[in-house]
Amino acid sequence: MDASASSSPLPDAPWRRKFQRQILAWYAGAARHLPWRENRDPYRIWISEIMLQQTQVATVRGYFQRFIAAFPMVADLAAADEAEVLRLWEGLGYYRRARQLHAAAQEIVAEHDGQFPRDFDDVLALPGIGRYTAGAICSIAYDAQAPILEANTIRLHARLLAYREDPTKTPGQRLLWQFAEHILPTSDVSSFNQALMELGSEICTPRNPQCDACPVATLCQARQENAVAQIPAPKKKMQYEDRVEVAIVVRRKKEVLLRQCGEGERWAGLWDFPRFQVASEADLVSGQLASQLQERTGLSAAIGSRLTTIKHGVTRYRITLHCHEAERASGRLRKDETAPLVWAAVDQLHDFALSTTGRKIARLLAK
DNA sequence: AACACGGGGAC
DNA sequence: GTCCCAGTGTT
Secondary structure (H helix, E strand, O other): OOHHHHHOOOOOHHHHHHHHHHHHHHHHHHOOOOHHHOOOOHHHHHHHHHHHOOOOHHHHHHHHHHHHHHOOOHHHHHHOOHHHHHHHHOOOOOOHHHHHHHHHHHHHHHHOOOOOOOOHHHHHOOOOOOHHHHHHHHHHHHOOOOOOOOHHHHHHHHHHOOOOOOOOOHHHHHHHHHHHHHOOOOOOHHHHHHHHHHHHHHOOOOOOOOHHHOOOHHHOHHHHOOOHHHOOOOOOOOOOEEEEEEEEEEEEOOEEEEEEOOOOOOOOOOEEOOEEEEOOHHHOOHHHHHHHHHHHHOOEEEEEEEEEEEEEEEOOEEEEEEEEEEEEEEOOOOOOOOOOEEEEEHHHHHHOOEOHHHHHHHHHHHO
16 A cells, blocks of 8 residues: 555545446446335335344335335324334334334424425434434435445445454444545435445445455455455454243133333333243242232233243343243233233234234234 | 344345 | 344433
């Protein structure tokens, strides 16, 4: 690397022009057809961007189609019940996104006359929309000159610059946001930003990137340094914590007991079978489970046989969930303002938004 | 700066 | 199994 290049990591104007040209030309022939690329409706772009947060394109496709069919416009979403929104979000995870989406739609109706805002700062002020999502919506829908930085472009830019530190830490983020802004063209920002993500997603992949097919390989510093495989630096290994939990299916004739998860807890707003942690497998004693159930629901019941055991992960926890039936419930349901309890008919469980484990249990009961 | 928040795709 | 995914909000 020469002295002028090392004085600043940010490229000069000729480099930028070439980069923009190559990126846009490549994207013109390589863009995937995705449901949210059918038009430039900011509402649709917004829905897709929220769904795509920490969620892969392949997973989002079906959810997006169903969601748009149910709520074609902002006003439809704003007018819906939160329960309906959550039901359509079931299985996608990060359910706060759905609730903030719903709240934002109502805010748009109340404060922006039902029109998705045009101004970057107004977009950024909506719940669930941060710097990336605001930039993505405004650039993609309006061609606003707003930079973006997310998983694909973090990796892409780190390689272009041969940035060897962790690009997700504060210094890396500062540099890469600056870079993302620096390379923006003066027109076609919509295509340009989407092209960057497409390139990161399809060519500049985490493992075995297809540098041979990359339109900007000659501009890539990591490639020149033969360090593509070492950049970005591997993240610290996630330290998982094993947990044992129990879910109780309390039956009363053709009904089962459900509990709505409260604010500030996991799956807030969703329904689930009464569920709690136990210290270890050794504590799966029916007496202890019964008293836990009594404490949480007010009901006394005998813990019955094990329905199933589900292993799943939630953020940093690896959970082994033992599901037991409970019969002959007696006593009065506890009135709990923060987490309502209801009896739900087994054949109506499809109307409730359940966590994925809850849905697995529900499916067993329907058989 | 560190953490919580879900679930599944891909290898 | 492990890593990763078109991040945001809170502490």
